Amino acid sequence: MTGTPTAQRMAEAPPARRVTLAGVLRQPLLGPLAALIIAIVVFSIITDSFLRPQNLSLILQQSVVIGILAVGQTLIILTGGIDLSIGAVAVLGTIVMARTNDASGSFLALLVVLVLCALIGAVNGGLVTSLRLPPFIVTLGTFTILYATTQLVAGSATYQVPDGPLTVLGETFRIGGFVTTYGVVAMVLVYAVAWYALSQTAGGKHVYAVGGSPEAARLSGIRSNRVLMSVYVLTGVIAAIAAWAALGRIPNADPNAYQNANLETITAVVIGGTSLFGGRGSVLGTLVGTLIVGVLRNGLTQAGVDNLYQNIATGVLVIAAVALDQLARRRNR
Amino acid sequence: MTETISGTGTSAATRPVVPVLEAHGLVKRYGNVTAINGADFELHPAEVLAVIGDNGAGKSSLIKVLAGAVVPDSGELRMDGQPVSFRTTRDARAHGIETVYQDLAVIPALDIASNVYLGREIRRKGFMGSVLRRLDMPAMRKDSADHLADLRIGIKSVSQAVETLSGGQRQGVAVVRSATFGRRVIIMDEPTAALGVRESGQVVDLIKQLRDRGLPVVLISHDMPHVFEVADRIHVHRLGQRAAVVRPSERTMSEVVALMTGATEPTERERAGGS
Missing domain, CATH: 3.40.50.300 (P-loop containing nucleotide triphosphate hydrolases)
Structure with a gap:
C-alpha cells in the first residue's frame, strides 16, 4: 500500500531528456554568449580594425563604468526590483569625489563617496522595505532628486581631477601585447565577488528566493527586508566604485555625464538573460550583456554606422531578450 | 527522534x-x-x-x-x-x-538541495565557511538525496531546478x-x-x-x-x-x-x- 508504488510512480513522472527550445532557453548563459560570439565574428569579417588588440582593449575600457554599475542593477533586478537611480548615484559620486579631493585629499574623497553612496542605497532600500513602495517609483523619485542635487553640488561646473589615487583606475598596464587599465581589473573583480556571493553563499540563495517567490521565502524563514536592504546598500557601494572608475576613464567630473547610464545598465542586465520578474539570472550573464552592447556599439562605429542606428540595434536586442525570457517563463509554467 | x-x-x-x-x-x-x-x-x-x-x-x-x-x-x-x-x-x-503549505512554498528557480536547506544552509568548515561564508553544497546535495531516497521520491538529480519537476x-x-x-x-x-x-x-x-x-x-x-x-x-x-x-x-x-x-x-x- 505504501512505499513501492510511490517510488515507481514518482520515477516515471519526469519526461525523457530531450534537447528542446525550452531546454535551451533554460540555459540562461547560452543565448547571450552565442549572440556575443556571432557579433564578434561578424564585425571581424566586415571591418579590418575590429579585431586589433588595441580596439578590443578599448571595448573593455569603454565597458568599465556601465559594466560595474550593471552588477548592482543585476542584484536589484534579481530581487524583483529595478533601480532607475543607479547612474545618477554614480554621477553625484564623481562630483562629490572631485570636490572633496580639492578640499581634503583623495583618501577622504573616496571614503566620503563610499559612505554617501551606501547611504543613498539605504534610503532606496528603506523606502522599498518599510513603506512597501514599488522600487520603480522609489528610484524614479531618487533619480530626479539626485539629478537636481548633482547640479546644485556642481554649480553647473565640471571639475578636473589631478592625476593620483582618484585616477588610478585609468592607468594602463601591459599583459603580453595587450594593454589594459586597472579599471578593467576592478570591473572583473566586482563581477568575481558578486558571482561568488550569489552562487556560493546563503545570502546569494536568499536573493534568488526573495526575488523568485517572496511568499515562499517568507514562509521559509528568510528575513526578506534584511536581504533587500543589503542588496540596495551594496548597490550603492558598487555605484561608488563605478564613480571612481569613471574618474579614471575621464578625469573630469561632469554633472551631465552618464545620463543614459540607468537605462544602459538595465539593457546589459536584460540582454544578459536576467529576468525582469526577479529570481532568475546571473552576473556572468550581465558581463556578457555588457560586452554585447560594447561590441555592438564599437563594431557598428568601425563599420561606419550612425550612432542613432546603434541605438536602434540596442533597442531591438533588449526587446528580443525580454521576449525570450517571457517565452521561457511561459514554457515553465 | x-x-x-x-x-x-x-x-x-x-x-x-x-x-x-x-x-x-x-x-x-x-x-x-x-x-x-x-x-x-x-x-x-x-x-x-x-x-x-x-x-x-x-x-x-x-x-x-x-x-x-x-x-x-x-x-x-x-x-x-x-x-x-x-x-x-x-x-x-x-x-x-x-x-508544508498548500501553495507549494518552494523557489522554482533554485535547485532541490538549495530548496530543502533554504534558510538553514550548511556552510563549509574552517576559513572558507566562517570567513568566506562558502556553502557546503556537496553536503547539502548528499543529505537531500538521502532524505528523498528515504521517502522513496524518485528524482534523478538534486541539482536540478525545482521548476523542472511535476x-x-x-x-x-x-x-x-x-x-x-x-x-x-x-x-x-x-x-x-x-x-x-x-x-x-x-x-x-x-x-x-x-x-x-x-x-x-x-x-x-x-x-x-x-x-x-x-x-x-x-x-x-x-x-x-x-x-x-x-x-x-x-x-x-x-x-x-x-x-x-x-x-x-x-x-x-x-x-x-x-x-
Whole structure:
C-alpha cells in the first residue's frame, strides 16, 4: 500500500531528456554568449580594425563604468526590483569625489563617496522595505532628486581631477601585447565577488528566493527586508566604485555625464538573460550583456554606422531578450 | 527522534497519552471578527490527525497559531505537556514543528538541495565557511538525496531546478524539507489542493510514510476520501471551535460532513475530544 508504488510512480513522472527550445532557453548563459560570439565574428569579417588588440582593449575600457554599475542593477533586478537611480548615484559620486579631493585629499574623497553612496542605497532600500513602495517609483523619485542635487553640488561646473589615487583606475598596464587599465581589473573583480556571493553563499540563495517567490521565502524563514536592504546598500557601494572608475576613464567630473547610464545598465542586465520578474539570472550573464552592447556599439562605429542606428540595434536586442525570457517563463509554467 | 510507534491506533484509545502538541481555549480576534473562539486541539504521538471544517470555520487561523505564524490573544499551547509560546514561525521551528503549505512554498528557480536547506544552509568548515561564508553544497546535495531516497521520491538529480519537476514532485520536495527539519510535528495545509489525482495519491503515501517513521502529522484537507484513507482521527472545526473529534472507523463520510456543517450533533465523547 505504501512505499513501492510511490517510488515507481514518482520515477516515471519526469519526461525523457530531450534537447528542446525550452531546454535551451533554460540555459540562461547560452543565448547571450552565442549572440556575443556571432557579433564578434561578424564585425571581424566586415571591418579590418575590429579585431586589433588595441580596439578590443578599448571595448573593455569603454565597458568599465556601465559594466560595474550593471552588477548592482543585476542584484536589484534579481530581487524583483529595478533601480532607475543607479547612474545618477554614480554621477553625484564623481562630483562629490572631485570636490572633496580639492578640499581634503583623495583618501577622504573616496571614503566620503563610499559612505554617501551606501547611504543613498539605504534610503532606496528603506523606502522599498518599510513603506512597501514599488522600487520603480522609489528610484524614479531618487533619480530626479539626485539629478537636481548633482547640479546644485556642481554649480553647473565640471571639475578636473589631478592625476593620483582618484585616477588610478585609468592607468594602463601591459599583459603580453595587450594593454589594459586597472579599471578593467576592478570591473572583473566586482563581477568575481558578486558571482561568488550569489552562487556560493546563503545570502546569494536568499536573493534568488526573495526575488523568485517572496511568499515562499517568507514562509521559509528568510528575513526578506534584511536581504533587500543589503542588496540596495551594496548597490550603492558598487555605484561608488563605478564613480571612481569613471574618474579614471575621464578625469573630469561632469554633472551631465552618464545620463543614459540607468537605462544602459538595465539593457546589459536584460540582454544578459536576467529576468525582469526577479529570481532568475546571473552576473556572468550581465558581463556578457555588457560586452554585447560594447561590441555592438564599437563594431557598428568601425563599420561606419550612425550612432542613432546603434541605438536602434540596442533597442531591438533588449526587446528580443525580454521576449525570450517571457517565452521561457511561459514554457515553465 | 522518537522511535517508531506505528500501529498504536487502538492502544492510544484505551490508555491516556500525553499529546505531542495541544492547545486549550485559543482565542484570536481580528477587529470584530472572532476567527478562533476558544478552540482546543490535541495531537497524539505518531498519528495522522486530519483537521476539517467549512470555509471560514477558522481552521487556517488555528493552524497558523500552531505553526507560529499567528499569535493568539489568549489560550495556551503545550508540547509534551509543557507550556510553550510561539511568537514567530522560527519559534515553532525551533521546537521541531514544520509546516508544508498548500501553495507549494518552494523557489522554482533554485535547485532541490538549495530548496530543502533554504534558510538553514550548511556552510563549509574552517576559513572558507566562517570567513568566506562558502556553502557546503556537496553536503547539502548528499543529505537531500538521502532524505528523498528515504521517502522513496524518485528524482534523478538534486541539482536540478525545482521548476523542472511535476507538481507532485515539488510537493515531495516540500515534504522532504519539512521531514528533514521537523523533529516533532509536521503540519500540512491542503497539501494536495494544487495537485492532480495521481500526484495527490503520492502525497497521501508520503504522509503515511511519515507516520510510520513515528512523526505525527496534522493534515488540513477538504478531500474527504483522502482524509478517510489516511487519518487516524478527524478534528472537526466549526464556528471557531473544535466541534468534535471522530474516528473514521466509527463514522461515514456523510456523517462527518453533517458534523462539519452542524446538521448533526456529535456524541458526548466526540464533543469532548474523542478518546
